[in-house]
Amino acid sequence: MQGVSQTTAGAAGGPGSDIDLYSDALLADPYPAYRTLRDLGSAVYLDRVDAWFIGRFRDVRSALNDWQTFSSAKGIGLNPIINEAWDEALICQDPPVHTERRKVMTEVLSPVALKPLAETIDARAAQLADRLIATGEFDAVKDFAHDLPVGVVMDLIGWPEDVRPRLLELAEGSWNAAGPDNAKMRSGLTQLGEMMALITEIYDNDRILPGGFAAQLIGHAHAGHITRDTAIGMLAGYIVAAFETTISAMASGIWLFAENPGEWAKLKERPALATMAANEIVRIEAPLQNFSRWCTRDAEMSDGTVVPAGARVIVSYASANRDERQFSDPDRFIIDRKEKQNLGFGHGPHGCAGQGLARMELTAVFSALAARVDRFEITGAPERALNNIARAFRTLPARAVAS
Structure with missing residues (x-):
């Protein structure tokens, strides 16, 4: 890891670092x-990206609540291209x-609106769990995580x-476009451009399925x-938020x-912990690590x-969720931990609109698996999908051993 240095950061001064958060390592x-x-501090200037990093739980939560000071209106990316391209996106x-x-x-993602889906999701989760037991070995990304989304x-x-x-x-690579100017960002811009063109074609040709x-x-x-542009931007939000993060x-x-x-x-002993387990998964491995x-x-x-x-700031959900000032044993996965609040689904006005659906899917699938699976084993080397914003696996070879 690159070293850290105390540097002067603009007129205000403050702690600084030469850490490159966007390196592959x-x-x-x-x-x-x-x-x-x-x-180093509540806010640290990162000279490699000319932005301040906010990583403590207390300060991240405060910043997410204070949209007047920490505004999304100039974009949530670290480059001007994506911030201009996403100017109609809800997150901007x-x-x-x-x-x-x-x-x-929210009118279609509220708990009341989602309630009729519960049986469908539970049934699909049960079928998925049965299939994994029958298969034995599977890729936890393609064969498992893709199924419900x-x-x-x-x-x-x-x-x-x-x-x-x-x-x-x-959708997989589109979050890369919100990073600083690097190879992953440029690749992400290409994918994002193709995705927006496809959504536009669907919209303009009225190819959306009814209902x-x-x-x-x-x-x-x-x-x-x-x-029209706002609708297309929000449709893109459905893709990257509803699929990639849940997967x-x-x-x-x-x-x-x-x-x-x-x-x-x-969890097997206490299936009612499934919702808490879903929250703990999102806490310790936040699908979206940082927005600016x-x-x-x-x-x-x-x-x-x-x-x-x-100044441009990086608000780090992932860092806040592992802040030892807020969580005991923050690097341990504990499904019934006493600290129930985390920032994996965001907070404040921009809290994830689809978090109810994501929790419903995660709860259903791990409840179904807990009733059928004795244990999981990793059978090969996991491969990370390195991404400027998202944290995910590209492949994860695993085995489900039946109860």
């Missing part, structure tokens, strides 16, 4: 670097615009059958409540339970460090 294992940065809006547009999404959520949103494999493929989330969203556009969390769950058999035994914000005014952190107005 740190993307593969970012947590020691996060701890180093937390220990502040209230009151964000509030009004989010209503369109592809088999249920694609229908729920209403994507036409012929584009589903391509949408999933394009799904997408049809309702497009109805709002046709009624004049939102623009990441599901595969991480298999890995975590294989590595922590005592926690799997705990624009600091609109001088902002004093909890330790007195001042982030200057006009």
